[in-house]
Amino acid sequence: MIATSMSLLQHVCSVPIARAMRPRSVTIISSRSLSTTTSSSSTTSRASQVDPHVLLGMSEPELQQLATDLGQQSYRGKQLHHLIYQRKVKEIQDFSQLPLVFRNDLQEAGWKVGRSPIFQTVTAADGTVKLLIRLEDNRLIETVGIPVEDEKGSMRLTACVSSQVGCPLRCSFCATGKGGFSRNLQRHEIVEQVLAVEEIFKHRVTNVVFMGMGEPMLNLKSVLEAHRCLNKDVQIGQRMITISTVGVPNTIKKLASHKLQSTLALSLHAPNQKLRETIVPSAKSYPLDAIMKDCKEYFLETSRRVSFEYALLAGVNDRVEHAKELAELLHQWGRGHHVNLIPFNPIQGSDYKRPHKKAIQAFAAVLESRKVTVSVRQTRGLDASAACGQLRNEFQKSPLVINSDSLESQPENVAVAC
Numbered sequence: 001m002i003a004t005s006m007s008l009l010q011h012v013c014s015v016p017i018a019r020a021m022r023p024r025s026v027t028i029i030s031s032r033s034l035s036t037t038t039s040s041s042s043t044t045s046r047a048s049q050v051d052p053h054v055l056l057g058m059s060e061p062e063l064q065q066l067a068t069d070l071g072q073q074s075y076r077g078k079q080l081h082h083l084i085y086q087r088k089v090k091e092i093q094d095f096s097q098l099p100l101v102f103r104n105d106l107q108e109a110g111w112k113v114g115r116s117p118i119f120q121t122v123t124a125a126d127g128t129v130k131l132l133i134r135l136e137d138n139r140l141i142e143t144v145g146i147p148v149e150d151e152k153g154s155m156r157l158t159a160c161v162s163s164q165v166g167c168p169l170r171c172s173f174c175a176t177g178k179g180g181f182s183r184n185l186q187r188h189e190i191v192e193q194v195l196a197v198e199e200i201f202k203h204r205v206t207n208v209v210f211m212g213m214g215e216p217m218l219n220l221k222s223v224l225e226a227h228r229c230l231n232k233d234v235q236i237g238q239r240m241i242t243i244s245t246v247g248v249p250n251t252i253k254k255l256a257s258h259k260l261q262s263t264l265a266l267s268l269h270a271p272n273q274k275l276r277e278t279i280v281p282s283a284k285s286y287p288l289d290a291i292m293k294d295c296k297e298y299f300l301e302t303s304r305r306v307s308f309e310y311a312l313l314a315g316v317n318d319r320v321e322h323a324k325e326l327a328e329l330l331h332q333w334g335r336g337h338h339v340n341l342i343p344f345n346p347i348q349g350s351d352y353k354r355p356h357k358k359a360i361q362a363f364a365a366v367l368e369s370r371k372v373t374v375s376v377r378q379t380r381g382l383d384a385s386a387a388c389g390q391l392r393n394e395f396q397k398s399p400l401v402i403n404s405d406s407l408e409s410q411p412e413n414v415a416v417a418c
C-alpha cells in the first residue's frame with residue numbers, strides 16, 4: 001500500500017520528531033556478507049509453503065503444547081513465549097533459561113525462531129528509519145520505523161509493515177508496484193518486522209500500519225494471524241493497528257466479520273470509477289459503489305471509522321471539482337469516514353507530479369467546507385526514499401531471488417528519490 005503507506009503517518013508529522021527516539025545504533029549487513037546460491041525455481045516453491053516449524057507467530061497455548069509434545073512441562077512453553085516476544089531472542093541455542101536437552105530437541109525437530117537479519121537501514125534527517133530485511137529465501141522486504149513525540153511529550157513509534165514481497169496490483173504511482181511481485185509473506189515474516197523496528201530504536205512499537213509493500217487483502221490469512229500475534233503476544237492494542245487496501249473484491253466483508261477494533265484504510269485516490277481505473281488498474285474488477293458499500297458495512301460491523309486515503313497527483317485528481325465530487329461520494333455513503341490527503345512524492349520512472357501547496361490547501365478546504373474530516377499528510381523520511389518500495393527497488397531490481405554478485409554492484413547509498 002504505497003500511496004497509503006505513509007498516510008496514517010500524517011498524524012505523526014505535525015509534531016516535532018523525538019530526538020530521543022532516534023535509533024541508537026544501526027546495523028548494516030553488507031551485501032558482501034550475503035551468500036546465496038539458491039536457484040529461483042527452488043526458492044519459489046519453498047517460499048510459497050508455510051514453514052510449520054517457526055516459533056515466532058505461535059501463541060502461548062501453542063508453545064505450551066509444543067513443550068509438552070517434546071516431553072517438557074508446560075511452563076517451558078511460557079518461558080518460550082517470554083523469550084521470543086519479551087526478550088526477543090533470535091536463536092534457539094540462545095534460550096539459556098531452557099535446559100540444553102530441550103533446546104537440542106527443538107533444533108533436532110527442525111524448529112527455529114524465525115527472525116531474519118536486517119540487510120540495510122537508511123535513516124532520514126527527521127529520524128524515520130527504513131529497513132530492508134533479508135528473508136530466508138534472500139528476498140528483501142521494506143519496513144519503516146517512524147518515531148514521533150506527541151503534544152504531551154510522550155513517544156510514539158509506528159512500524160509500517162509489508163505484507164507481500166512486492167505487489168501484483170501495479171498502481172500507477174507506486175514504487176512497489178513497479179518492482180513486481182514475488183510471494184506472500186508468512187505470519188512470522190510480518191511480525192518480525194515489528195520486532196526489527198523495536199530492535200533498531202530500542203523502544204516499543206506503539207502503532208502498526210499495514211501500509212508497506214503489498215496488498216494486505218491478497219494475503220489476508222497471514223495478515224490476520226500476524227494481527228493476532230501483534231495484539232496478543234507483542235501486546236499492541238488493536239486500535240493501534242491499521243490495515244490498508246486498494247480494494248480486493250470480497251475481502252473487506254471478510255475482514256469486517258472478524259470484528260477487529262482496528263482501522264480500515266481504503267486507498268481511494270479518485271472520486272469516480274473512471275478516474276480511479278486510470279490510477280488503480282485493479283479498480284476495474286471492484287466498482288466504486290461496491291467498495292463504498294463494503295466500507296459502510298465495515299463501519300457498521302466494527303464501529304470503527306474508515307480512513308479514505310487520497311494521493312494528490314498534480315493535474316490528475318487534485319482539482320476543486322474532484323474535491324466536491326469526493327465530498328458528495330462520502331456523504332452519499334453516510335458517516336464514519338475520514339480523508340487523508342497525501343501529496344504525491346515523485347518516484348523514479350513516474351510522470352506524476354506533486355501538486356502545489358495552494359492546490360492542496362484548496363482541496364482540503366473544499367472538503368472541510370462540506371463537513372468532511374480531513375488531514376494532510378506531511379512527508380516523513382523524505383531523504384530515505386519515502387515511498388514504500390523505493391528503497392527495496394534500489395537494491396533488488398528483480399522480484400526474484402537476489403544473488404550476492406548482483407548486490408555487490410548495487411549502490412551502498414540509497415538515492416533520494418521522493
Ligand code: SF4
Nearest residue numbers: 001002167171174177
Ligand atoms: S501497487 Fe500494491 S503496494 Fe503499491 S499502492 Fe498499489 S496495492 Fe499498494
